[in-house]
Amino acid sequence: MTGEGRRTSAYWRRARRLTLWLTALWLIATFCTIFFARELHRVVLFGWPLSFYMAAQGILLIYVCIVGAYAWRMHRLDRAHGDHER
Amino acid sequence: MNDKAFFRRLCRYYGLYTLGFILFLGAVAILEHEGFPRVWIGYVFLFTTIVIYAGIGVLSRTSDVTEYYVAGRRVPGIFNGMATAADWISAASFISVAGSLFLWGFDGLAYLIGWSGGFCLVALFIAPFLRKFGQYTIPDYLAARYGGADGGKLVRLAAVAATVVVSFTYVVAQIYGVGLITSRFTGLDFSVGIFLGLASILVCSFLGGMRAVTWTQVAQYIIILIAFLTPVTWLSIKHAHNPLPQLAYGPAIERIAAQERQFVVDPKEREVRAIFRQRAQDLEESIDGLPLSWESGRAEIQNNLEALKLGSAPLLDVRQTARELSAYPKDADEARRVWSSERDRNLARAEPPVPQALPFPGATKEASDIKRNNFLALVFCLMLGTAALPHILVRYYTTPGVPQTRSSVFWTLFFIMLLYITIPALAVLVKYDIYSALVGSSFSHLPDWVSYWAGIDKAHPLISITDVNLDGIVQLSEISMDVDMVVLATPEIAGLPYVISGLIAAGGLAAALSTADGLLLTISNALSHDIYFKTVDPGASQQKRVTISKLLLLMVALLAGYVASLKPGDILSLVGAAFSLAASALFPALALGAMWKRANRQGAIAGIAGGFLMCAYYMVRTHPTLGGSADALWFHIAPISAAVFGVPAGMAALIVVSLLTPPPDGRAQALVDYLRAP
Numbered sequence: 001m002t003g004e005g006r007r008t009s010a011y012w013r014r015a016r017r018l019t020l021w022l023t024a025l026w027l028i029a030t031f032c033t034i035f036f037a038r039e040l041h042r043v044v045l046f047g048w049p050l051s052f053y054m055a056a057q058g059i060l061l062i063y064v065c066i067v068g069a070y071a072w073r074m075h076r077l078d079r080a081h082g083d084h085e086r
Numbered sequence: 087m088n089d090k091a092f093f094r095r096l097c098r099y100y101g102l103y104t105l106g107f108i109l110f111l112g113a114v115a116i117l118e119h120e121g122f123p124r125v126w127i128g129y130v131f132l133f134t135t136i137v138i139y140a141g142i143g144v145l146s147r148t149s150d151v152t153e154y155y156v157a158g159r160r161v162p163g164i165f166n167g168m169a170t171a172a173d174w175i176s177a178a179s180f181i182s183v184a185g186s187l188f189l190w191g192f193d194g195l196a197y198l199i200g201w202s203g204g205f206c207l208v209a210l211f212i213a214p215f216l217r218k219f220g221q222y223t224i225p226d227y228l229a230a231r232y233g234g235a236d237g238g239k240l241v242r243l244a245a246v247a248a249t250v251v252v253s254f255t256y257v258v259a260q261i262y263g264v265g266l267i268t269s270r271f272t273g274l275d276f277s278v279g280i281f282l283g284l285a286s287i288l289v290c291s292f293l294g295g296m297r298a299v300t301w302t303q304v305a306q307y308i309i310i311l312i313a314f315l316t317p318v319t320w321l322s323i324k325h326a327h328n329p330l331p332q333l334a335y336g337p338a339i340e341r342i343a344a345q346e347r348q349f350v351v352d353p354k355e356r357e358v359r360a361i362f363r364q365r366a367q368d369l370e371e372s373i374d375g376l377p378l379s380w381e382s383g384r385a386e387i388q389n390n391l392e393a394l395k396l397g398s399a400p401l402l403d404v405r406q407t408a409r410e411l412s413a414y415p416k417d418a419d420e421a422r423r424v425w426s427s428e429r430d431r432n433l434a435r436a437e438p439p440v441p442q443a444l445p446f447p448g449a450t451k452e453a454s455d456i457k458r459n460n461f462l463a464l465v466f467c468l469m470l471g472t473a474a475l476p477h478i479l480v481r482y483y484t485t486p487g488v489p490q491t492r493s494s495v496f497w498t499l500f501f502i503m504l505l506y507i508t509i510p511a512l513a514v515l516v517k518y519d520i521y522s523a524l525v526g527s528s529f530s531h532l533p534d535w536v537s538y539w540a541g542i543d544k545a546h547p548l549i550s551i552t553d554v555n556l557d558g559i560v561q562l563s564e565i566s567m568d569v570d571m572v573v574l575a576t577p578e579i580a581g582l583p584y585v586i587s588g589l590i591a592a593g594g595l596a597a598a599l600s601t602a603d604g605l606l607l608t609i610s611n612a613l614s615h616d617i618y619f620k621t622v623d624p625g626a627s628q629q630k631r632v633t634i635s636k637l638l639l640l641m642v643a644l645l646a647g648y649v650a651s652l653k654p655g656d657i658l659s660l661v662g663a664a665f666s667l668a669a670s671a672l673f674p675a676l677a678l679g680a681m682w683k684r685a686n687r688q689g690a691i692a693g694i695a696g697g698f699l700m701c702a703y704y705m706v707r708t709h710p711t712l713g714g715s716a717d718a719l720w721f722h723i724a725p726i727s728a729a730v731f732g733v734p735a736g737m738a739a740l741i742v743v744s745l746l747t748p749p750p751d752g753r754a755q756a757l758v759d760y761l762r763a764p
Contacts, residue, residue: 012762019210026206030199030469034462037192037445038454048336052443055195056510057332060202060503067209067499071492074214078489081764 011081018073022066029062089486093162104308110134115585124584128271131588135309135595136286139302143290146298151628154295154635155222155611156483161300163490167497169300170481172307172600174502177263178661180310180597185569187513191442193457196464198506202499203465204472209495212473213482215680215761217491222483224249224476225616231679231757234687241687242616244694248671249476249612254646255664257605261650263598270542270574271591277651284647287599291607292636299603300484306596307501313593317576317586318508321515324580331511338518339443345521349562350438358554358563359436366432369425377418387411439562442517456722463727470733471665474672477608516576525562529553535578539571610639662726663705670701670732674740680761689744697736704728
């Protein structure tokens with residue numbers, strides 16, 4: 001019983017660490033894009049004002065990557081811990 | 087394997103469906119070429135799509151509880167993602183966001199960021215735990231997690247109340263959108279349009295519940311995407327010679343910016359803006375001179391009318407003056423209100439154009455900072471609201487398992503992103519088209535779409551172009567456009583065939599209908615499952631539960647249709663209110679449910695009530711239509727972002743009250759352990 005509790009909590013600790021990292025990435029990306037938009041506006045890349053590009057496209061792609069990374073890592077974590085049980 | 091065969095069958099069905107839809111488009115295009123009248127094209131699109139949705143509803147009819155509430159829990163991740171994306175893409179996303187980007191430039195991007203970033207929170211904090219829990223509704227989850235002495239009844243009721251208030255506000259906005267689109271494209275009356283749309287929603291959700299809604303939403307997503315991408319791709323090829331608008335519109339931003347700098351200094355543009363400023367000043371003087379100015383103004387019109395009647399003036403002039411008199415404010419108080427809003431409108435039009443790509447334009451550093459803070463606040467509210475909207479979250483109950491739910495959130499965001507990165511492209515390219523084709527053209531050669539769209543609603547014209555400085559040439563400052571018309575009029579602005587207009591209308595309709603479907607189902611399920619089955623009559627048979635749910639669905643739908651037919655507010659502000667309320671009331675309890683074991687029943691109740699009350703208080707205090715005043719703002723935060731105060735209040739209430747009361751009982755702790763296990 002205690003053995004299972006410890007294994008579950010190892011799983012949960014790793015899941016929680018992943019969640020924390022991705023949340024931090026999400027927060028920093030969102031905040032920086034918006035807060036420093038005026039400064040980024042002066043940078044032009046391939047004809048795009050960087051602030052507009054980030055807010056209209058870049059940040060959305062980052063979000064998709066965050067959710068994708070979570071699904072992928074958690075799937076691997078599930079497999080690693082699921083195998084122990086069987 | 088059975089699952090794989092099911093998946094392959096779905097792919098085949100929807101592949102054929104997409105092909106069929108494209109062939110249908112081609113057929114209508116040929117009909118138009120052969121001289122098929124425009125009104126009929128509108129009808130063809132309206133009725134064909136509604137029949138498709140109703141047909142899917144009939145095919146998926148069911149009265150099994152698990153099928154009705156959660157589509158039998160066998161929707162593959164990618165299809166659930168598509169259905170959730172359609173559920174998510176509302177009339178506001180489809181119609182209003184591009185329009186607000188067009189009118190307000192960078193500031194409009196807050197909606198795109200907020201509505202997509204929220205899915206990170208859904209993925210990380212809520213959806214997997216909901217699926218692991220595996221019941222039917224959001225109040226189910228909260229009641230089990232925060233169940234205590236009363237078996238979670240109080241938490242359940244609070245969650246149901248929040249769900250119903252939020253979803254109802256949101257569904258009214260969707261049905262309003264349905265009425266708007268059907269009445270524009272078929273010439274039917276607004277309320278007839280509403281009830282046509284309702285009929286299609288009802289056939290679908292009434293017969294098959296979540297199962298029918300899911301398969302219809304997948305079909306609707308395909309139409310939404312085709313409808314939005316086709317005109318934008320066309321515009322992109324026309325202006326940038328590149329069939330990928332998402333990549334091509336960058337350089338157009340630069341050209342628009344150059345034109346905007348030109349508009350700021352152009353003498354003709356300045357002349358028009360000066361006229362608007364003069365009008366605002368005249369109104370200001372009249373307001374200062376109240377009530378005397380009101381009397382003299384009325385006397386002047388009366389004298390004019392008398393003089394016209396005595397002399398042999400043409401009947402048209404007499405009628406015009408008589409209309410002026412009847413529209414004149416009834417008393418000094420009304421005059422103050424009417425003239426003030428008119429003054430503000432004129433002042434707004436006296437401003438030079440807002441640069442498209444410039445973030446937070448403001449006269450001073452402070453004004454710009456206030457805009458930045460409001461942008462951040464709005465993004466915050468929309469994200470947390472997204473993560474707390476019950477009609478989205480219940481969709482994650484419908485997959486076969488937790489891993490499928492995780493991948494399903496990814497697919498949801500992916501499909502939403504496909505549309506969202508195209509929305510700014512549409513706004514920029516349409517703007518480019520208007521700057522280069524309409525501005526500077528002659529008033530005697532205005533394109534047809536201008537008079538068509540101006541004539542739809544005479545009282546509040548969607549577009550008005552008047553020769554303010556009487557030079558016979560269109561200046562940018564002489565054009566005033568409504569947020570909601572930009573997307574719907576795009577095909578005509580770009581000179582595309584009318585079949586594309588019909589397609590856009592079908593897409594907007596699909597967006598509004600799919601969201602309304604999900605919302606109505608969520609409301610009626612909360613009432614039938616959580617109130618009736620869990621609280622009033624726990625012994626009810628399966629048959630009875632589904633029947634009750636269907637009856638409630640009918641009642642809620644009719645009520646929402648009735649409220650929408652009263653035409654309340656504009657779509658975006660209604661939806662904004664729903665988001666702030668959802669975030670404040672539900673987000674703290676939902677997010678901390680799995681993440682913080684110590685959260686208990688008392689804390690959850692305090693959190694839901696505290697967040698909701700704080701948010702409602704700030705809205706009532708500051709929203710002009712609710713009787714508040716803009717002077718009461720805190721840190722200059724607009725009322726739409728009330729959740730900036732509501733969420734911290736709810737969070738703090740939840741944490742403080744939980745810590746002051748005993749920890750949750752063994753069952754709640756065991757549930758959290760179960761949720762956290764692989």
